[in-house]
Amino acid sequence: MKILVLNCGSSSVKFQLFETETETALLRGLVEKIGSSSGILSFRAVGKHDFREIREVVDHEEAVGLVLSILAHPEQGVVASLSEIGAVGHRVVHGGQSFSESVMITDKVLKEIEHCCQFAPLHNPHNLKGIEGIKKKLPSMFQVAVFDTAFHQHMPAKAYLYGLPYALYEKHGIRKYGFHGTSHRYVAQRAADILGKPLKDVRFITCHLGNGASISAVKNGVSVDTSMGFTPLEGLVMGTRCGDIDPAVIPYLMEIESLNSKQIDALMNKFSGMLGLTETSNDMREIEQEASAGSERHKLALDIYAYRIKKYIGAYAAAMGGLDAVIFTGGIGENSRTVRRLILENMEFMGIVFDPKKNEDNAESISTGSVKALIVPTNEELAIARDTAALYESMRSQEKPGVEERQSLKANEKRELVLLWARNPKMNLYELTTLYNQNTGKSLSADVIGKEIKSLGLETLAEAK
Known part of the structure; x- marks a missing residue:
């Protein structure tokens, strides 16, 4: 397929x-x-x-x-x-x-x-x-x-609710949603496969590090917490996003810098993070080059970036009651030896024994000890293709066994099909098939309904609309 x-x-x-x-x-x-x-x-x-x-x-x-x-x-x-x-x-x-x-x-x-x-x-x-x-x-x-948000919808309320009036959650949906969910889900499953353990039996911290970056705590295959929040601004220091800050800084800056809401939003989303700290670039490769050349500002930016990630790893390990592996993915996570080193050094107390040589070699596993550190390339597009194929096959398998698969409908059945189509000509074939079977108690396939649509000229009419 x-x-x-x-x-x-x-x-x-x-x-x-x-x-x-x-x-x-x-x-x-x-x-x-x-x-x-x-x-x-x-x-x-x-x-x-x-x-x-x-x-x-x-x-x-x-x-x-x-x-x-x-x-x-x-x-x-x-x-x-x-x-x-x-x-x-x-x-x-x-x-x-x-x-x-x-x-x-x-x-x-x-x-x-x-x-x-x-x-x-x-x-x-x-x-x-x-x-x-x-x-x-x-x-x-x-x-x-x-x-992107679906994987995080199983977080407990204690993880996704903010310390704001509960009425704001009920009225406006103000809560943590999380992002990069497709990537976190994909690499968690891949890591479980690599370790040869069922996903339901492990505790992972997945680090999706790119220009946008987030971390998730995945316990028994479920996201129980994640660093991004109501928007992708919360959490880690990113390429151009500030990540976690004291909320009181926002009205303070608006007042002393005479900024409106759009300007402060742009400041935090587009001109902060590594770009704001270095005042030169949000490209991690360029930042690492400047740091290697002796720039103290760029070294500081890298330290801030890695320190924030290390804090989240410690917090999430505590929240899950332990840890089996830390997983690095995304453009920076998969390729930056410097960032991974700064994050994983001095983590022996958690069971992570960093291996500098394996890290330089960009090996799949870059640590020894009881807690593994893995590099797992993400593939969100493949994850989307898998989900799409699974839903398609599920839809087709819903046909009841033993029902005769006919090549055409009877006159009264055709009338029912036309009436259903006329209610909403923009329905796609699979929506129409599902609705027809629900209304008639039959279990005809999309192929049969599709042939009838063509014979009745409904497909042509739908395209014309």
Whole structure:
């Protein structure tokens, strides 16, 4: 089965096409600078030359159409027809309290994602554009939403509630949500596989360290705490985000610097963190180079960065009552020997015996002792593809055994199908199939309903709308 994975940002669309049987990425690419005449399309297909083109890309719908045309391109593509694609999985940043796992996209799900735009105004609206783009181009396509926040929805209330009036939580949903959940979930499972232990029997601290960074406490396969909060601003010192600070600093700075709410938000999100501390860069490679060349400011920034992470590791180990492994992932976690060294040195009291040579070699395991330290590359796109394939197969397996699988419907059954479709012509094939079976008590497959849609001309009408 082939799964297309889309990650839509404000001016970009990242995409990968997976063959799920082998978990191989057949093609991966990026559409950049959407909304300009100098958009950039770049991709790499297995066994073919890299492709890069500068062209106008008006909006996300056009970008999605461009992606689909690439996949089935006679020379550059990897499928003979788009019908080979079984489903599309989407990264959605915020699922609020509504979603604790990945879900098939329905009209109800879309409304919930729209509701969560208030929590992630820079992300969810663009995630929705990708979903709508597929609906317009491939109206019968099975689509799945995989939420960054979902993995953390099992945290206990003592971990996710703030010390604010409880009424604010009830009225406005003010609480810790956490992010990078797909990555934390993926590397936790991989680490369990590496150690040869069931995920339900281990306690991990997963460190997703990139320009944005977060740490999670994963106990018995469940996220019980995480460093990011109501927004991705809370927690660690990051590339341009300040992380944890005294909240009273905010009104104080607003007053003495004459800043409004948007300006203080920009200060904390875009001009703080490693960029603010060094006053030169948020690129960890450049910071490490400056520190190696003798810059005391850059050395201090690295110490602050690692110290914050070390504090979280200690706190989360205490919260879980012990620890089996610390896992490093993300661009910095997977590649920065300096950062890992600063974090793991002098942790013998916790059972972590840092191995400098293995760290320099970027080995999978970089420690000895009772508590392991592992480098586990993340693969959020593969995790999204897996969830999408699992939901697709689950939907197909819901057909009741022993029911005759017919090639066509009777006249009265066709009338029922048309009436259901007329209530909401924008439903995709799988939503319509589910609704039809619920209303009629039957258990027909999406293939049968799909054939009837085509014979009745409903698919053409849906596309025209």
